Amino acid sequence: MNATGVIAHSTAYDQALNLACGLLLLTAVGALWRRQVSALIPTLVVQGLALTVVAVLLAGEHENGREAMAVAIGLGILKAIVIPLLLLRVHRLVPDARETRPLANVASSMLAAAGLCLLAYAATRPLVEAAGTTTARATPVGLALVLIGFFLAATRRRSISQIVALLVIDNGIAATAFLATDGVPLIVELGVSADLVLAVLVLQVLSARLVETFGPTDLDDLRELHD
């Protein structure tokens, strides 16, 4: 490949990658911003699609392209179709749920998100330096997603919000895995995906049981067990 080819290719590729990573971060902040629980599911679909774009772009570069592309397509089906459908079933349990009393208001949540992004950039410096490629330079986005997911899980009180937080964390970890190491091997990725689907299924059944035994309440009402 000649020099201009590399440059032309790499700018289009970099732009697409940066766009997808930006979308990942934007959707994570969006999940933090919206209080209407029903808005979380489309946000998560967009995030899943952005993650798929990252995976597809990297699969094009991968030495074992066909396997990586299969992983990317499987990931897309999982994150943009299967898991949102499972979430819709959780949502139907309490259709008009709103985060009425989140532990942090919108303004402070946004400030926290900005702080967490800075922290992610600081923490991933060794990872970026070790790899030194364009893709590795986007790794902080993955860690930022994980940290925002933690914040979401800690400050929200609806069961569906906690599941969404868990999924944001998982998307962040998947993004980190892709950006830092071109993704994990197929067999591991299959296991990780199966675990994720089963975990969401388990949480869906448990949400139904929560509604059955506690009524449509906040997770704050889980006070049976304490010391």
Next chain:
Amino acid sequence: MDITSVALYGPAAAPFAGAVLAALLPRRTAAFTSVLAAIGVLASGIALAGHARGGTAVTGSLVRADALTAWLVIAVGAVATVACWAGVHHLRDEARAGGLTAWSARRYLVLVQLFLTCMGAAVLAANVGVLWVAVEATTIVTAFLVGHRRTRASVEAAWKYVVLCSVGVGIAFLGTVCVSAAARATGAGGLRALDWVYLNEHAASLDPALMRLAAGLVLLGFGTKAGLAPMHAWLPDAHSQAPAPVSALMSGVLLSVAFYAILRYKAIFDACLGPGYARTLLLVAAMASLALAALLLIGQRDYKRLLAYSSIEHMGLIALGTAIGGRLALAAVLLHILGHGLAKSVAFCGAGQLLHRVGSPLISAVRGAITTAPATAGLFGLAVVALLGLPPFALFAAELGQARAGFAAGYGWAVTIGFLLVLVAFSAIARHGAGMLLGSPDPQTTVDTTAGHSSAAAAKPYRTGLSWVPLAVGLLAAATLGIWLGPLRPVLDSAALIAAGH
């Protein structure tokens, strides 16, 4: 197919076959099949130990068994045998109390076997990625076992358990990704970048900054699953709400299987970063666990929660021994894992039988049990004595070994603080246990508690039958290991060498 390869896949294949059979056979037969599957795991462990004691490893595709693996398989098999055997009686008691449908019994048996399959896969994994998948799968499989009773408390416990452990183990995956990135930088690709052997051989050339990040994430992540403070919040709830034999498995071996991941990783981190980094992190977690367990054991009102906090205490001690490091301390840690597994599974199964008899989980509701239920209460009492670290049980030898190794390695201060906290826990457990077994009944609380709980259990008189046999077998094994290791000695030595990173 020779005997070694059967033994290599046995720890995961035997319980998986047990799960399939449990789904097909009638309940009583299925319950006995589950005991056979557990014995199959134990037998595979012993066979693997026979092959691996000289320091060699048996390898297959994605699986690998050295002495450390064999030791953990023996622990899983031994505890599973006690728990599944006691599970036969547990299901009978549940059926008698009227709280068991055919569907829930079948689901219980299938999930317990799948749980054993996941633990077998975790210790056999030759690959950090597969290990992670198996550990995360244990959370998923046990979620419905924790929420088995469908009461408010058990649904709440199951929710907390799945959310906190998934997040925790997710952090461990981030650590795995960092390790994989570091291995790729040394030129490994695909599955090799996640291979235990490759990582051990190339530990010194891995990027130290990246490995430091990975060490924190891995210890935090698998530490959550191993019940180390301050990430322990799910443990007392889940372990007290699960059915007794499942609590026995979760406290007895699941915590140790999660800790096994830390043991393996620590050898790599030590070779890359020097022993100081992981040691400091583990010492903090150990001290926090011991202090928290000691404090919360004092005012405990629920006897299954008492046992759950005792597990946090023992994981703290195991972390302390691992932090000290070296061959002697790690041999003590591994003996501790097996001794604690046996004693804790007997204690939980005994507690479950007391719960069936009394109908209340409160310590104050069980008074003078030694006169009303001598067999069950006596064995429960002996198991508590074993957990307190008194001779002749294995935990006595293990704790003594850890203390000696700690002083020899110059960590006398840590051992002193740790064992002072253990002394607080000791007196708390001894006081509660003595009250349960020997105390005179307090009429007020007994009336209070039996009213609300299970009237069905109170209506029909409880029959002990042969339910004490598995408990006696477990205690006998724990006592034997405390006095005489016999043929297990060379396996323990090889396993300790591997864990110490030699």
